Amino acid sequence: PQGINEDLCGLTEYVGTAMGHTIGLVIANLDYSVHELLKIDPKYRSIGILADRTGAGPQIFAADEAVKATNTEVCMIECPRDTEGGAGHGCLIVFGAEDVSDARRAVEVALSFVGKHFGDVYGNSAGHLEFQYTARASYCLEKAFGAVVGKAFGITVGAPSGIGIVLADTASKTATIDPIAIATPGNGGTSFSNEVNFFFTGDSGAVRQAIIGAREVGKQLLKALEPSEPLESGTVPYI
Amino acid sequence: PQGINEDLCGLTEYVGTAMGHTIGLVIANLDYSVHELLKIDPKYRSIGILADRTGAGPQIFAADEAVKATNTEVCMIECPRDTEGGAGHGCLIVFGAEDVSDARRAVEVALSFVGKHFGDVYGNSAGHLEFQYTARASYCLEKAFGAVVGKAFGITVGAPSGIGIVLADTASKTATIDPIAIATPGNGGTSFSNEVNFFFTGDSGAVRQAIIGAREVGKQLLKALEPSEPLESGTVPYI
Amino acid sequence: PQGINEDLCGLTEYVGTAMGHTIGLVIANLDYSVHELLKIDPKYRSIGILADRTGAGPQIFAADEAVKATNTEVCMIECPRDTEGGAGHGCLIVFGAEDVSDARRAVEVALSFVGKHFGDVYGNSAGHLEFQYTARASYCLEKAFGAVVGKAFGITVGAPSGIGIVLADTASKTATIDPIAIATPGNGGTSFSNEVNFFFTGDSGAVRQAIIGAREVGKQLLKALEPSEPLESGTVPYI
Numbered sequence: 001p002q003g004i005n006e007d008l009c010g011l012t013e014y015v016g017t018a019m020g021h022t023i024g025l026v027i028a029n030l031d032y033s034v035h036e037l038l039k040i041d042p043k044y045r046s047i048g049i050l051a052d053r054t055g056a057g058p059q060i061f062a063a064d065e066a067v068k069a070t071n072t073e074v075c076m077i078e079c080p081r082d083t084e085g086g087a088g089h090g091c092l093i094v095f096g097a098e099d100v101s102d103a104r105r106a107v108e109v110a111l112s113f114v115g116k117h118f119g120d121v122y123g124n125s126a127g128h129l130e131f132q133y134t135a136r137a138s139y140c141l142e143k144a145f146g147a148v149v150g151k152a153f154g155i156t157v158g159a160p161s162g163i164g165i166v167l168a169d170t171a172s173k174t175a176t177i178d179p180i181a182i183a184t185p186g187n188g189g190t191s192f193s194n195e196v197n198f199f200f201t202g203d204s205g206a207v208r209q210a211i212i213g214a215r216e217v218g219k220q221l222l223k224a225l226e227p228s229e230p231l232e233s234g235t236v237p238y239i
Numbered sequence: 240p241q242g243i244n245e246d247l248c249g250l251t252e253y254v255g256t257a258m259g260h261t262i263g264l265v266i267a268n269l270d271y272s273v274h275e276l277l278k279i280d281p282k283y284r285s286i287g288i289l290a291d292r293t294g295a296g297p298q299i300f301a302a303d304e305a306v307k308a309t310n311t312e313v314c315m316i317e318c319p320r321d322t323e324g325g326a327g328h329g330c331l332i333v334f335g336a337e338d339v340s341d342a343r344r345a346v347e348v349a350l351s352f353v354g355k356h357f358g359d360v361y362g363n364s365a366g367h368l369e370f371q372y373t374a375r376a377s378y379c380l381e382k383a384f385g386a387v388v389g390k391a392f393g394i395t396v397g398a399p400s401g402i403g404i405v406l407a408d409t410a411s412k413t414a415t416i417d418p419i420a421i422a423t424p425g426n427g428g429t430s431f432s433n434e435v436n437f438f439f440t441g442d443s444g445a446v447r448q449a450i451i452g453a454r455e456v457g458k459q460l461l462k463a464l465e466p467s468e469p470l471e472s473g474t475v476p477y478i
Numbered sequence: 479p480q481g482i483n484e485d486l487c488g489l490t491e492y493v494g495t496a497m498g499h500t501i502g503l504v505i506a507n508l509d510y511s512v513h514e515l516l517k518i519d520p521k522y523r524s525i526g527i528l529a530d531r532t533g534a535g536p537q538i539f540a541a542d543e544a545v546k547a548t549n550t551e552v553c554m555i556e557c558p559r560d561t562e563g564g565a566g567h568g569c570l571i572v573f574g575a576e577d578v579s580d581a582r583r584a585v586e587v588a589l590s591f592v593g594k595h596f597g598d599v600y601g602n603s604a605g606h607l608e609f610q611y612t613a614r615a616s617y618c619l620e621k622a623f624g625a626v627v628g629k630a631f632g633i634t635v636g637a638p639s640g641i642g643i644v645l646a647d648t649a650s651k652t653a654t655i656d657p658i659a660i661a662t663p664g665n666g667g668t669s670f671s672n673e674v675n676f677f678f679t680g681d682s683g684a685v686r687q688a689i690i691g692a693r694e695v696g697k698q699l700l701k702a703l704e705p706s707e708p709l710e711s712g713t714v715p716y717i
Contacts, residue, residue, distance in 0.1 A: 009702035011695060013644050021604045021703055025640050031650040034643065034676075037660040051640025053565060053605060053672060078664030080639060080672035081431075085324030085563030087292060090672045092639040092663055126260045127292060161319060161331040162264050162290025165273065166252050172270040182276040185331055185430070186317030191663070191670035192430035192559075194292060194319035194329045198273075217250060224248035225260050320670075324563030326531060365499045366531060400558060400570040401503050401529025404512065405491050411509040421515040424570055424669070425556030431669035433531060433558035433568045437512075456489060463487035464499050 004111040015048070015107040018114035019234065021084075022052035022059060024107040028100040040075050044096030048072065048103035050110050053082050056089040057132045057155055058121065058234075062113035063093045064140035066106040072097045074140045079191050087127050087159035087194035093140070118234030120215065126225035127194070129167070129218040130157035131211045133239045135204040145199045146180045152204035156214045157197045161185055163221050164196025167214040171198060174213030175206035211239055243350040254287070254346040257353035258473065260323075261291035261298060263346040267339040279314050283335030287311065287342035289349050292321050295328040296371045296394055297360065297473075301352035302332045303379035305345040311336045313379045318430050326366050326398035326433035332379070357473030359454065365464035366433070368406070368457040369396035370450045372478045374443040384438045385419045391443035395453045396436045400424055402460050403435025406453040410437060413452030414445035450478050482589040493526070493585040496592035497712065499562075500530035500537060502585035506578040518553050522574030526550065526581035528588050531560050534567040535610045535633055536599065536712075540591035541571045542618035544584040550575045552618045557669050565605050565637035565672035571618070596712030598693065604703035605672070607645070607696040608635035609689045611717045613682040623677045624658045630682035634692045635675045639663050641699050642674025645692040649676060652691030653684035689717050 004016030004024065015024035026048050035042055052059055056079045067074055072095040082090030093110070097103040120131035132155040137147035147153040156171050158164030161184060168182060183189025183197040190197065200207065223231050243255030243263065254263035265287050274281055287305075291298055295318045306313060311334040321329030332349070336342040359370035371394040376386035386392040395410050397403030400423060407421060422428025422436040429436065439446065462470050482494030482502065493502035504526050513520055526544075530537055534557045545552060550573040560568030571588070575581040598609035610633040615625035625631040634649050636642030639662060646660060661667025661675040668675065678685065701709050 005702070008705055009698050011698050013695070014699060014702060017703055021638060023638060023640055023699065023703055025644055025699070027644065027647050031647045033650050033657040034646050034660070037646075037657060037676075038643070038662070047643075049640040049643055051638040051672075053638050076662075078639070078662055079670075080565070080663035080668070081320055081559055081670040082565060082638075082672045087319070087321060087329075090565075090638060090663075092672075092674075094643070160260060160262060160290040160292050160329060161317075162262055162288040165277070165286075165288055165333070166264055166266065168273050168276075169266050169270045172272050179272040179276060182273070184277070184315075184317055185319035185329075190319070192318075192320040194290075194321045194331075196331075198276075217252070220248050220250050221253060221262065221264070224244070224253060225256055225262055227247055320559055326558070326560060326568075399499060399501060399529040399531050399560075399568060400556070401501055401527040404516070404525075404527055404572070405503055405505065407512050407515075408505050408509045411511050418511040418515060421512070423516070423554075423556055424558035424568075429558070431557075431559040433529075433560045433570075435570075437515075456491070459487050459489050460492060460501065460503070463483070463492060464495055464501055466486055 015104060016111045018111045019118050020052045020054035022114050024111045025049040026104045026107055040096060046097045046100040046103040048095035048107040050093040050107060053084050053090045056091040057130050058114055058117035059091045060140060060144045061117040061132050062110045064138045065113045066110040067140045068138045069109045070106040071102045072106040074143050077144045081191040081193055089191055089193050115235050116238055119236050119238040121234040122231050124226045124229040124231050127159040127222055129222055131215050131239055133208055133211055148201050151201050152207040153201050154207040154211050155199055157195050158218055159195045161194050161196045167218050168198035170217045171210040171214040175209040177202035177206050177210050254343060255350045257350045258357055259291045259293035261353050263350045264288040265343045265346055279335060285336045285339040285342040287334035287346040289332040289346060292323050292329045295330040296369050297353055297356035298330045299379060299383045300356040300371050301349045303377045304352045305349040306379045307377045308348045309345040310341045311345040313382050316383045320430040320432055328430055328432050354474050355477055358475050358477040360473040361470050363465045363468040363470050366398040366461055368461055370454050370478055372447055372450055387440050390440050391446040392440050393446040393450050394438055396434050397457055398434045400433050400435045402457060406457050407437035409456045410449035410453040414448040416441040416445050416449050493582060494589045496589045497596055498530045498532035500592050502589045503527040504582045504585055518574060524575045524578040524581040526573035526585040528571040528585060531562050531568045534569040535608050536592055536595035537569045538618060538622045539595040539610050540588045542616045543591045544588040545618045546616045547587045548584040549580045550584040552621050555622045559669040559671055567669055567671050593713050594716055597714045597716040599712040600709050602704045602707040602709050605637040605700055607700055609693050609717055611686055611689050626679050629679050630685040631679050632685040632689050633677055635673050636696055637673045639672050639674045641696060645696050646676035648695045649688040649692040653687040655680040655684050655688050
């Protein structure tokens with residue numbers, strides 16, 4: 001797949017890299033002890049690994065695309081507190097597969113979608129905003145966020161956290177959506193990140209409108225904290 | 240109020256900003272779903288929000304001033320792990336009010352006191368010290384730290400954490416104080432920050448003396464980690 | 479002891495400093511309230527303190543040397559989320575002693591070993607690797623990691639976390655070792671660090687071989703994330 005830097009390392013375990021210091025790895029035959037200690041279902045002989053320093057939403061949405069495209073299951077999703085001094089999370093996603101080629105393919109697909117999903121991530125030195133949207137969630141989004149498989153799903157993220165409360169309120173008022181959850185620094189929904197994250201489903205049109213309304217407000221608030229800094233998309237907005 | 244940058248953003252939700260990438264926001268009529276998900280008492284139609292990347296003590300002490308000055312209640316205080324690569328916390332404080340003008344006023348007052356409460360925060364590239372004092376704690380300090388309403392209250396903070404143990408020991412030996420709690424990286428009292436924080440009450444004279452004794456020792460210890468760097472107050476010492 | 483910067487501060491509580499913004503402190507007669515609040519056994523009148531911004535493994539292995547060399551017990555080991563914007567932990571270690579000279583000596587010995595134990599720590603802007611080995615673990619490693627006292631003990635650490643899974647798998651396949659535990663961002667074994675850490679015992683030869691095998695693989699994977707940056711030891715490799 002394009003742009004995943006497949007040639008940077010000759011090891012069998014290496015698949016590629018992407019934005020956010022994301023690395024993709026594969027293990028053909030996971031050692032029995034590691035299987036046990038990580039509590040991965042023994043039927044999955046092979047695992048694919050997506051791990052990064054910056055981003056949880058982008059990589060999780062990218063992994064959802066991978067799950068749709070391959071014969072793999074997401075076994076593990078964990079979010080460290082990271083972003084290299086920033087306000088958010090890194091991510092660790094493990095795909096289980098019976099065949100190593102499925103595991104490798106899942107990691108390749110996920111790596112290739114990471115850039116798209118940084119498209120509605122905006123940051124300056126004061127914090128960040130993140131928006132994610134899909135018309136049809138699959139099993140990775142279900143596992144990570146409680147999305148409803150087959151239905152639209154959206155996320156608003158604001159940092160510092162208080163901005164995220166205004167995003168959630170704006171999204172809820174902009175369109176008729178079904179709220180799923182709110183994650184705050186201290187309610188167990190984050191790894192003590194400085195974010196408020198809002199997760200919701202509903203009709204695809206409503207979910208998309210809610211995000212667009214929140215994005216408008218969020219950019220103005222975050223810019224007020226550092227008015228002289230540009231506030232731009234990580235890549236190209238996709239919502 | 241002076242110095243809160245009220246004109247940086249035209250949105251109704253925007254109130255102002257302060258040091259530490261602190262932003263103040265207000266929502267006149269919080270959406271029902273967000274009310275529910277944040278578990279905010281429904282009687283509070285309006286909320287004020289104070290959120291920042293750097294600092295918990297300064298913003299919490301500032302919010303205590305706001306609670307004294309307005310008809311609001313602190314509904315929520317959470318501390319993410321932050322300080323933009325430093326050793327401490329950021330903060331999220333939500334004020335509940337029945338009237339939006341009370342909520343807005345609380346946020347304005349809090350923003351205007353943030354600078355004062357950075358006065359006894361000292362930092363270099365190795366870590367930081369923080370000291371806070373009030374002769375008369377109110378409901379925000381009670382909720383955040385177990386302060387006794389109406390009595391004096393003090394905090395010593397040291398990072399890296401071991402310095403904070405020496406601060407607590409020095410404070411306890413300098414004057415007759417009533418210890419309330421110690422927060423360490425792993426005892427549940429922090430969000431895995433690299434601090435030891437000591438919270439205490441007592442006669443106002445004793446609390447103040449205890450802080451002054453600890454501050455003397457703390458500055459010398461922190462300076463030993465980076466002797467060539469200046470160790471200065473965030474603004475102007477007030478204790 | 480050489481190189482611990484004993485003369486940088488004149489306070490009685492100051493012992494010295496080391497790499498990683500590590501500070502060593504001692505309290506001859508710990509205040510009763512602080513004893514109580516930190517839950518330190520009252521029989522330990524004196525405490526030694528080792529605290530740092532960057533590193534847990536190096537300081538914990540150094541403290542293990544100190545416990546072997548002195549009449550002290552490790553009372554407390556806690557790991558904040560730190561490394562000054564990096565992916566790992568800082569550390570707080572408290573030694574208890576009945577005599578202040580034992581406490582001070584333990585801190586001096588620990589400080590003098592910190593540099594050695596940064597020898598197999600490798601980092602670039604994308605993350606880090608850490609390897610630690612001892613032929614004979616003592617009570618600090620037992621308390622921190624579940625090492626078996628008197629037996630060989632090894633650690634592999636990879637960040638971003640996914641690299642650590644490959645390290646654990648490689649170590650387990652390279653030699654016959656006895657796995658003790660795996661710590662991941664979300665399984666409670668870390669303070670939300672962006673690491674997977676693998677802890678194991680076994681014959682000293684096997685433990686050492688397992689580490690050497692994992693180190694080879696880890697360096698290649700981490701380098702792929704930033705190919706133009708050098709990837710060097712913190713000091714001098716010792717394994």
